Amino acid sequence: MSAVTTVDDLIAAGVRGRGVLVRADLNVPLETSGPAPEVTDDGRIRAALPTVRRLLDAGARVVVAAHLGRPKGEPEPRYSLAPVAARMAELLDERVPLAGDVVGDSAKATVSGLADGEVALLENVRFDPRETSKDAGERAELAAELAALVGTDGAFVSDGFGVVHRKQASVYDVGHVLPAYAGDLVLAEVSVLRGLTGDPARPYAVVLGGSKVSDKLGVIDALLPKVDTLLVGGGMCFTFLAARGYDVGDSLVERDMIDECKRLLNEGGSALVLPTDVVAADAFAADAATRVVPAEAIPAGWMGLDIGPDSVRAFTEALEPARTVFWNGPMGVFEMSPFAEGTKQIARAIAGSEAFSVVGGGDSAAAVRTFGLAEESFGHISTGGGASLEYLEGKELPGVAVLEGGGVA
């Protein structure tokens, strides 16, 4: 990141009594089957709190904007940030009132009720269709209303790393209206990723998985010339296996990506490593029948839902000499226990490795925590999957770019 102003600068300038709008990424997984929705993994909330805490301690009136899930531009109770506000209150040990809307009467009343050193949360910012609008004018309108909440001497802190790759009103446009500062989380995330793109210690191994190859082709393209080994598992490996001409049965395959995968296989040569066996199931279900089959011969009617034991062994060996590891995307459908082993073993191998390791991706980070692996055994666990991939691809992140020159500060 070139010169940006930070929370240190904001605090040094004096924030007591000033309204500070903080865009945070509080998009956490929820368990909704019980009487009230509950946060099942609060990693992102914890990651957002240091910036909020520092601002509160400096006497700011902190207004947090965030989204949850993918509501369609109107209020939907199941995407309310209420469970997030409750968890924030517990973790901060402060009252965290939640406005009933984004920039409406409830938001105005909630914000004007704040005393110095107090925090409030706005309701899911994606309840307002202008947040994600393609029309810059509509986004600017919402940005102006968000800015108005914190008043004429207000400030904006961009700390939602998981959304900095989105050109959205509360991420990007508001940085043109208020003096804008980089939050602690955004600074830390970008500095780690900068290290990966600069001069990483070698060997440099990357492990990619997750569901869709189309999401990750760009990053594979960008990384292939830079890495020593690229291990591919997860749902995305089947398009590569199909590109090799293998039988992939009913596994997840993106047919229109096969030619691209052929090209990458050619370019990658021996650096691009695919599974040699997979755990196949006769249905996408936790109680499906399962069997381990060779990766080149998945029977019709069966789908690969995890990498197999031979692949785990080969991937683990490939990771051993690595001094830098970047991992994005689970190796299988780890949410169902019969298909969790591949992800668990690879996560363990990375945790046990001497390498500087970076985990990117909401699901990958959640996997690390559900397996009970100590977060300290990883060099860095990123809160942003898409954002970290786009950074590694070399794309500009709008929520960072606006800090680098577009702000009014």
Ligand code: ADP
């Ligand atoms: P991240 O959030 O870490 O970036 P993704 O969102 O790309 O990861 O992918 C995570 C999802 O990929 C998980 O929900 C997982 O169930 C799914 N997945 C992994 N392997 C497979 C597979 N073989 N078939 C279908 N889905 C898969």
Ligand code: MG
């Ligand atoms: Mg994901």
